[in-house]
Each structure stands twice: as C-alpha cells, then as structure tokens.
Amino acid sequence: MDATRQTRGQRFTRETKAFAIAAVYFAVSFSAILFHENAVLAAHGIEGRSYWSILPKALLLAKFMLVGDALKLGERIGSRTLVGELAWRSLALAALLIVLVLVEEITVGAWHGRSVAKSFADLGGGTAAQRWASMLLLLLILIPYVAARIVARELKARAAAAVSR
Numbered sequence: 001m002d003a004t005r006q007t008r009g010q011r012f013t014r015e016t017k018a019f020a021i022a023a024v025y026f027a028v029s030f031s032a033i034l035f036h037e038n039a040v041l042a043a044h045g046i047e048g049r050s051y052w053s054i055l056p057k058a059l060l061l062a063k064f065m066l067v068g069d070a071l072k073l074g075e076r077i078g079s080r081t082l083v084g085e086l087a088w089r090s091l092a093l094a095a096l097l098i099v100l101v102l103v104e105e106i107t108v109g110a111w112h113g114r115s116v117a118k119s120f121a122d123l124g125g126g127t128a129a130q131r132w133a134s135m136l137l138l139l140l141i142l143i144p145y146v147a148a149r150i151v152a153r154e155l156k157a158r159a160a161a162a163v164s165r
Helices: 002-043 051-070 082-111 116-125 128-164
Strands: none
Touching (some): 082 128
C-alpha cells in the first residue's frame, strides 16, 4: 500500500509540475501577444485588456495539455526524425487544444444563453481571419514547448544509457 501511495504521490508531483510549467509558459506567451495587441490599440487611443485576462485561458490550456499527455497524443504515430515528431506532436496538440477550447467556449456560451453559432462567431476575435490567426499563433506557441520536451526526453534517455554502460 505504501508503494502505491508513493507512486501516486510521485505522479501527482510530476503532473503538478507539468501543469505549472505549461501554465507559466502559456501565460508568458499570451502576455507577449497581449502586450502587442495593447500597444496597437493604444496607438489608436483605445484602452487594451488587463494582463490578468489571459490567466484563465493559460490555466485551461495547461490543463488541456495534461489531457493530451494522458492520451499520449502524437506519440503513437512515430516519426523516424525528431523534426517529424516535433511537427506531428505540435499539430496534434494544437488540434486537441482548439477542439477543447471550442467545446469550452460553446459550453460557457450555453451557460450564458448564447447559441452555438454566436459562441463560435466570438471565438478568436470574431472574424474568420482572426480565428485562423489565433490557431496559427497557438501552433507557433506549441512548437518550442514541444521541442523542449522532446529534447529533455532525449537527453534523459542518453544520460540513462551512459550510466548503464
């Protein structure tokens, strides 16, 4: 029983750490985008959004990343190259996050009495170009994150192989 608790404790610690890292990563990335957005708006005399406004979405996406990890998204279809793995995992995670954010927005919209069409129309800024830009930005944000995780995994595997020699 103690070994089970220790395993659960280790898993909890690992997942909490992964969540925190992803949340901070998304928050910093979204803050940079919001900084640019606010600067453009300020140039036209329009007040921008608060930096705190990105925190709920950063936390939500970090949680969704844990779902992607639990599903081993992008790991089942192996690539022979690290670049291929990076591309596939980034695209797969971006697709998962987009679908889950869409479900979340529709659910919140329904809670507030909005139709599915209205919730979808408001997603990513309102216009089709803004939605596509938001999806592209999400993919571009994910690429370095996924790359860092792949590099960390490879370094850990090589260190373990070196120790076992």
